Amino acid sequence: MPINVKLDDLLHARRMTLTELAERIDLTLANVSILKTGKAKAIRFSTLEAICRELDCQPGDVLGYEPEGGDSPEA
Numbered sequence: 001m002p003i004n005v006k007l008d009d010l011l012h013a014r015r016m017t018l019t020e021l022a023e024r025i026d027l028t029l030a031n032v033s034i035l036k037t038g039k040a041k042a043i044r045f046s047t048l049e050a051i052c053r054e055l056d057c058q059p060g061d062v063l064g065y066e067p068e069g070g071d072s073p074e075a
Helices: 007-014 020-027 029-036 045-055
Strands: 003-005 063-065
Touching: 003 020, 007 045, 020 029, 020 045
Parallel strands: none
Antiparallel strands: 003 063
């Protein structure tokens, strides 16, 4: 999937556990874990806002984009 979730790196940098983040943003640990592992199909803006608030970051710090295959089109 070309969208990757960088939540693990942010949590490590902030010395915060997944459980602590889940409690702070009022989501179940299971749902935050699904997001962290990149298995989520979608994320609500309210959830992204809460994550950014608690981790003091921007949405681009949480989510990234990498094209599949990495091949550039031929000219």
